[in-house]
Amino acid sequence: MKLLLIEDDTILAAALDRALRDEGFIVEAVTDGGAALRFCRAFEPEIAVLDLGLPDIDGIKLLAKLRELDRNLAVLVLTARDGIADKVAALDAGADDYLIKPFETAELMARLRVLSRRLGTADSALIQIGPISLQLGHHTAMRDGETLALTRREYMLLKALMCAAGRVQTKQSLEQKLYGWGEEVASNTIEVHISNLRKKLPEKFIQTIRGVGYTVART
Numbered sequence: 001m002k003l004l005l006i007e008d009d010t011i012l013a014a015a016l017d018r019a020l021r022d023e024g025f026i027v028e029a030v031t032d033g034g035a036a037l038r039f040c041r042a043f044e045p046e047i048a049v050l051d052l053g054l055p056d057i058d059g060i061k062l063l064a065k066l067r068e069l070d071r072n073l074a075v076l077v078l079t080a081r082d083g084i085a086d087k088v089a090a091l092d093a094g095a096d097d098y099l100i101k102p103f104e105t106a107e108l109m110a111r112l113r114v115l116s117r118r119l120g121t122a123d124s125a126l127i128q129i130g131p132i133s134l135q136l137g138h139h140t141a142m143r144d145g146e147t148l149a150l151t152r153r154e155y156m157l158l159k160a161l162m163c164a165a166g167r168v169q170t171k172q173s174l175e176q177k178l179y180g181w182g183e184e185v186a187s188n189t190i191e192v193h194i195s196n197l198r199k200k201l202p203e204k205f206i207q208t209i210r211g212v213g214y215t216v217a218r219t
């Protein structure tokens, strides 16, 4: 499931980015409202985690704009403010849930699981391409109905490719999806994961686009 993290505190954002990827989300992290709106169009997230205190735009206004762009986007608001008025304003503007800072990462993950489950009732719960299906809510991949034994990174890689089926994913963008900010990644890491993943998938399921990256065909 694709998640847009909008948080200008870079230390907190890096920690959340890592934790969210570990939880299996495909994450894009931005630090201001302008970038949030651009990424909402380009990345088409299903969930946004939005810090209300941003440098360039009032969080409540941004929330309303995000809602205009995508009525189905689930939004969890982070706020340092604890006034009742802010909570009400956030919920009125279309937030699905909110957390007051400081919060435990585990609490955020629990809330997001609830949101994902709610979204999971829609068609995004299952991605099926040929004999391969992903059950996003359960973080499992199946081949002809049999569960595939994938490592966490292999699953994330397959999910990144299948969620963007028909589009080419560059090695760099896959690295960003699999690894957290500041994490050391060897130059051939993606190739190694792809090679291992291919052994478990039908032939030519993952195609190499030479010099560019990888893709999974839409059908």
Ligand code: CA
Binding pocket: 007, 008, 009, 051, 052, 053, 054
């Ligand atoms: Ca902030």
